[in-house]
Amino acid sequence: MIRVKSIYDRASDDDAFRVLGEPVWPTGVSREKTVLNAWLRDLAPSPGLYDQYSRGLVTWDDFVVRYHGELDRNRDFFRNLQVHNHNGGLTLIHGSRNADRNPAVALKMLLEKEDPL
Numbered sequence: 001m002i003r004v005k006s007i008y009d010r011a012s013d014d015d016a017f018r019v020l021g022e023p024v025w026p027t028g029v030s031r032e033k034t035v036l037n038a039w040l041r042d043l044a045p046s047p048g049l050y051d052q053y054s055r056g057l058v059t060w061d062d063f064v065v066r067y068h069g070e071l072d073r074n075r076d077f078f079r080n081l082q083v084h085n086h087n088g089g090l091t092l093i094h095g096s097r098n099a100d101r102n103p104a105v106a107l108k109m110l111l112e113k114e115d116p117l
Contacts, residue, residue, distance in 0.1 A: 002111060003091045004104045011035035016089025021107055023047045026095025036093065042074050045103050060101045067106050081111060
């Protein structure tokens with residue numbers, strides 16, 4: 001099962017393999033105190049797309065389409081994330097204040113759509 005959580009929320013015992021997919025480290029968060037298994041910047045939206053979306057210059061739907069297009073270049077990571085998902089779960093971490101529309105949610109949408117199992 002793939003979960004999505006904010007980096008501002010505490011890690012919990014039911015979290016699985018925790019992955020942050022943001023192009024920059026979230027503001028106000030200690031790297032030393034954050035529980036993460038991986039920070040996969042290669043799976044993050046490009047800084048330009050991330051900036052445009054965060055400033056409201058790109059709609060959510062356009063962001064998702066463009067981000068999924070960017071992810072086509074990073075398919076090698078998908079297999080590893082799916083392995084974690086099927087062997088204990090996967091928790092995608094985001095640094096956004098919007099819990100419903102952020103890069104982790106967009107990544108989850110694509111991972112679930114392309115899950116071979």
